[in-house]
Amino acid sequence: xxxxxxxxxxxxxxxxxxxxxxxxxxxxxxxxxxxxxxxxxxxxxxxxxxxxxxxxxxxxxxxxxxxxxxxxxxxxxxxxxxxxxxxxxxxxxxxxxxxxxxxxxxxxxxxxxxxxxxxxxxxxxxxxxxxxxxxxxxxxxxxxxxxxxxxxxxxxxxxxxxxxxxxxxxxxxxxxxxxxxxxxxxxxxxxxxxxxxxxxxxxxxxxxxxxxxxxxxxxxxxxxxxxxxxxxxxxxxxxxxxxxxxxxxxxxxxxxxxxxxxxxxxxxxxxxxxxxxxxxxxxxxxxxxxxxxxxxxxxxxxxxxxxxxxxxxxxxxxxxxxxxxxxxxxxxxxxxxxxxxxxxxxxxxxxxxxxxxxxxxxxxxxxxxxxx
Amino acid sequence: xxxxxxxxxxxxxxxxxxxxxxxxxxxxxxxxxxxxxxxxxxxxxxxxxxxxxxxxxxxxxxxxxxxxxxxxxxxxxxxxxxxxxxxxxxxxxxxxxxxxxxxxxxxxxxxxxxxxxxxxxxxxxxxxxxxxxxxxxxxxxxxxxxxxxxxxxxxxxxxxxxxxxxxxxxxxxxxxxxxxxxxxxxxxxxxxxxxxxxxxxxxxxxxxxxxxxxxxxxxxxxxxxxxxxxxxxxxxxxxxxxxxxxxxxxxxxxxxxxxxxxxxxxxxxxxxxxxxxxxxxxxx
Numbered sequence: 001x002x003x004x005x006x007x008x009x010x011x012x013x014x015x016x017x018x019x020x021x022x023x024x025x026x027x028x029x030x031x032x033x034x035x036x037x038x039x040x041x042x043x044x045x046x047x048x049x050x051x052x053x054x055x056x057x058x059x060x061x062x063x064x065x066x067x068x069x070x071x072x073x074x075x076x077x078x079x080x081x082x083x084x085x086x087x088x089x090x091x092x093x094x095x096x097x098x099x100x101x102x103x104x105x106x107x108x109x110x111x112x113x114x115x116x117x118x119x120x121x122x123x124x125x126x127x128x129x130x131x132x133x134x135x136x137x138x139x140x141x142x143x144x145x146x147x148x149x150x151x152x153x154x155x156x157x158x159x160x161x162x163x164x165x166x167x168x169x170x171x172x173x174x175x176x177x178x179x180x181x182x183x184x185x186x187x188x189x190x191x192x193x194x195x196x197x198x199x200x201x202x203x204x205x206x207x208x209x210x211x212x213x214x215x216x217x218x219x220x221x222x223x224x225x226x227x228x229x230x231x232x233x234x235x236x237x238x239x240x241x242x243x244x245x246x247x248x249x250x251x252x253x254x255x256x257x258x259x260x261x262x263x264x265x266x267x268x269x270x271x272x273x274x275x276x277x278x279x280x281x282x283x284x285x286x287x288x289x290x291x292x293x294x295x296x297x298x299x300x301x302x303x304x305x306x307x308x309x310x311x312x313x314x315x316x317x318x319x320x321x322x323x324x325x326x327x328x329x330x331x332x333x334x335x336x337x338x339x340x341x342x343x344x345x346x347x348x349x350x351x352x353x354x355x356x357x358x359x360x361x362x363x364x365x366x367x368x369x370x371x372x
Numbered sequence: 373x374x375x376x377x378x379x380x381x382x383x384x385x386x387x388x389x390x391x392x393x394x395x396x397x398x399x400x401x402x403x404x405x406x407x408x409x410x411x412x413x414x415x416x417x418x419x420x421x422x423x424x425x426x427x428x429x430x431x432x433x434x435x436x437x438x439x440x441x442x443x444x445x446x447x448x449x450x451x452x453x454x455x456x457x458x459x460x461x462x463x464x465x466x467x468x469x470x471x472x473x474x475x476x477x478x479x480x481x482x483x484x485x486x487x488x489x490x491x492x493x494x495x496x497x498x499x500x501x502x503x504x505x506x507x508x509x510x511x512x513x514x515x516x517x518x519x520x521x522x523x524x525x526x527x528x529x530x531x532x533x534x535x536x537x538x539x540x541x542x543x544x545x546x547x548x549x550x551x552x553x554x555x556x557x558x559x560x561x562x563x564x565x566x567x568x569x570x571x572x573x574x575x576x577x578x579x580x581x582x583x584x585x586x587x588x589x590x591x592x593x594x595x596x597x598x599x600x601x602x603x604x605x606x607x608x609x610x611x612x613x614x615x616x617x618x619x620x621x622x623x624x625x626x627x628x629x630x631x632x633x634x635x636x637x638x639x640x641x642x643x644x645x646x647x648x649x650x651x652x653x654x655x656x
Contacts, residue, residue, distance in 0.1 A: 059557060081556040082565075094554035098572045108558040111568070159559060 010195030011072035011162035012037045013058070019066035020053050027053040029219045031067070035163075038193040040186070044206040045216035046242070052167065054216070055199045059165055060084045072162060087161030091168045093152040095140040101151050102127070102136035108159040126154040129188065146177045153188070163195045170205065182209055203243050207231065215239055231290075235276055236363050240288035247291060247332045250365055253283045261362050263287060267328030271305040273360030284365035291322070293359040294334035296351065303354035307332065311349045325351050407632075414625035423626035433610070433627075440607040443521070443596070444589035447528045451536040451585050452578065454529070459540035459577075463547075474541075477534050485531060489598050492527050493518060523599035524606075528592055535588060536581045543577025576645060583642035590635055607631050 018031040028050040035041040043051040056062040058069060060081030069077040076084050096104050105126055109119045127133050130150035140148055149169060156164055166185070170178040186209050189196050200206055206213045207227040214224045215238075223235045234240040237248065251265035261279055264270050273287045295303060309327025321344060323334045334353050345351060416422045427433045458477070462470050480488060495501050496517035506512060517523055551573060555565035593608035600606075605613075607627065614624035 061553060061556075081553075082559050082561055085559065086557070088554070088557040090550050090554055090557075092548070092550060094548070094550040096551060096554075096569055096573075107555070107560075107568070111555075111558065111560040111564045155558065 010037045010164075010193055013041075013163050013195060013197070014070040015054075015058070015067070016070070017067040018054065018057060018064050018069065020050075020057060020062065021065045026219050028057070028064075031216075031221050033214055033221065033224055035195060035197065037195055040189050040194075040196045040198065040209060040211045042198045042200060042206045042210040042213045043216060044200055044203060044213050047201060048218075049216040050219040051199050051201075051216050053219075055165055055167055055197065058163075058197060059086060059088050085159070085161055087156035087159070087164040089149075089152045089156050089164070089166045089169045091171055093145075093148045093169075095143075095148045095151045095155070097140050099140075100136065101132060101138050101140065101143070104140065104151055105154045105158050107155060112159065122158055126158045129157070130154045130184075145173050146181060149173065149181060153185070157188075157192070157194075163197060164189075165197045165199070167199045168201065169198075170200075170202075178205075185209065207243070215242065217242070232359075233276070234288060234361055237286055237288065240361060240363075245291055245333070246288040247294075249287045249289070249330065249332075251285060251287065253279045253281055253285055255281065260357055261285070263362060266330065269307060269328055269330060271307070271360060272357045273362035274358050275362040277362075277364060279362075279364070285362050286365045287360050287362045289332075289355055289360050291333040291335040292320075294332065294336075294353040294355050296323075296334070296336055296345075296353065300354050302356045304357055305355050305360060307353045309351060309353070311345050311347050311351050314344060314347060316344065323351065325353065410625045411629050413622055414629045416622055423623050424630070426623075427626060427630060436605055436607055436610050437630075439605070440590060443524055443528070443604075443606065444586050444592075446525055447532060447589045448536075448582050448586045450525065450529045451533045452582055455533050455536035455540055455581065456578070459537050459544055462537070462541045463544035477537050480531075480534065485594050488531065489527055489595050492523075492530065492599065496523065496526065518599060520601040521604055523601070524596045524604050527595040527599040528589055531595060532585045532588055536585050539581035539584055540574070540577045543580065544574055547573045579645040580642065583638060583645060587635055587638045587642065590631065590638070 013035040015031055015033045015035075018028055019026070020028040031050075031054055033041070043054060045051045053062060057064050057077075060076070060079060060083075064077055067077070068075055071084070071086070096107065099107070102123055105123045106119055109122065123136075124133070127136055130153055132147065132150050132154065135143070135147065140151065143151065152169075169185070170181050173181060182205060188194070198206075198209065207230075210227060212224060212226055213230055215222045215230065217238050223230060223239045225233075230239060231243055234243065234246075240246040240248075249263075249265050249269075249271070251263040251269075251271075253261050254264045254270070255262035256279055259274055259276075260272055261275055262270065262272050263285055271287070275285075279285060307327070307330070309325035309330070309332065311323055312326045312331070313322075313324035315322040316338075319338060320335050321338055323336065323345065325332055325334070332353055414423055419425075458473075462473055462477075465473065493500070497503070498516060498518065500518070502517070503513060515522070517526065547570065551569050552565050555569045556562075560568065591608055592606060593612065596604055596606045597609050597612075600609075608631075611624050611627045611631070614620045614627065
């Protein structure tokens with residue numbers, strides 16, 4: 001009988017205006033986010049963006065210079081790590097090399113002085129959960145990277161923490177194993193209703209695993225949202241550039257109409273785009289369009305943006321073909337599905353790209369990392 | 373002109389051997405050959421093992437052996453107790469501070485053992501600085517610190533503690549700090565994190581440092597000779613006595629060979645432990 005693991009459902013975690021400065025260096029600035037109970041929340045950013053510092057503050061290895069952290073309504077910002085009761089999986093797993101797998105998993109319970117007869121079943125349950133049931137007596141040195149990862153996971157979960165932190169947990173694994181562990185971690189998180197804070201620099205990992213992703217750059221929170229939001233409705237150039245690929249067209253606003261703006265770019269090319277900001281006529285803006293949103297259909301009913309150029313590069317990649325085209329000082333990339341009927345366009349051939357207003361995201365041109 | 377470059381493996385190996393040759397030659401002539409000569413001298417014509425037989429049949433010599441072991445063991449234990457906290461602090465201190473402390477640990481080595489031993493005699497003798505200071509307040513230590521076993525222990529520990537500190541420090545530096553961090557993160561108090569994680573991980577270093585100090589202590593001569601009492605005769609002193617006073621070189625050779633064998637056994641254990649230490653290093 002599959003006993004239902006008794007890990008509690010997790011608690012809400014509130015990060016309020018978190019700041020961390022080292023002397024004059026600002027590592028994290030005004031980080032505010034609420035992670036709902038049971039939510040898979042990923043902090044994504046390039047290295048040096050402040051994501052690890054943020055996580056260290058949540059874990060208690062670093063105290064915020066300003067701001068508060070509340071777990072289930074109680075402030076924990078000033079507590080040492082051992083008093084917070086948050087589970088944590090380190091980048092290098094930090095599985096204790098002198099203890100067996102079982103003793104590693106027992107560790108959090110032993111230091112909590114739980115009676116031995118209660119420890120046994122809990123540890124068995126956890127080892128089964130991470131599919132290491134028969135590995136209890138092995139030493140960590142005998143395990144593969146993926147297995148050590150599971151030990152670290154079991155050890156971080158066995159004391160039923162209200163929140164689980166994972167710091168780049170899959171960075172050291174090869175691609176196949178990483179994909180397998182992504183699915184596994186997501187399954188555990190759903191099954192146990194864990195509140196998860198997951199730190200990574202891998203955008204694909206962030207998009208496939210998370211309920212919501214917080215993107216950081218230069219110590220600031222740049223945008224928070226569901227993977228779909230972030231990819232399809234980025235709030236600024238950094239997000240559009242960091243997640244996936246984008247074509248960027250700079251220009252000047254010539255007309256506005258609610259959420260849509262009309263933009264004139266170089267060589268009199270005009271197009272319309274959607275925005276979450278408000279612009280006045282004459283404002284410098286930049287528009288981002290995903291290459292896969294461009295089509296070669298000349299007459300697509302919804303695609304009111306039309307641009308003509310000549311093919312300058314063709315890359316056939318099986319399922320799709322990537323075209324690069326140039327015209328009127330602009331250079332755009334389009335990724336199109338391969339269909340027999342269309343065939344490949346040769347280099348130098350005239351080509352027309354069309355795309356919709358909604359899939360053209362317009363931001364202020366000067367802004368780099370401003371909050372949405 | 374040879375067309376072949378001398379960088380082939382064979383040529384390189386020959387060059388390496390050639391570079392080693394002076395050192396090997398020096399060791400052979402001044403160390404290995406005399407050592408073999410000494411071992412040969414320890415065997416007597418007629419009853420070959422007569423010297424060894426009398427070493428192991430006499431209470432006097434066994435007593436000296438046991439005393440030497442006992443002093444070495446106590447010195448090792450005291451060095452460990454004194455050295456462990458220093459090494460721990462060194463391994464966790466900021467780089468700048470660690471460097472300064474390390475210099476102070478190593479500094480005494482720029483002075484000869486003889487000078488440092490005499491310095492202790494001035495310090496802890498019956499009319500030494502410590503007793504003089506105490507006398508100002510009308511106090512006097514109820515026991516002597518010099519010319520007895522206490523003197524030997526103080527002197528030897530003082531000289532050997534840096535070996536312990538440096539060995540422990542090197543091994544503690546190899547312990548990944550995320551292990552301690554992980555222990556905190558999993559709910560361990562600082563004491564529990566130390567006892568359950570850091571201390572066990574530092575045990576290979578403890579074993580290596582202890583064996584090193586023990587091996588060095590086994591052969592100590594100057595310090596016990598100068599700071600010990602008439603009853604505190606270590607093996608090295610006994611050998612010296614046989615050479616200088618009794619002039620029984622053959623017997624001295626037998627004693628020295630016995631000490632050598634004991635030391636080699638301890639060293640074999642040390643080598644094993646030092647390798648074990650490498651196995652416990654953080655997994656890459």
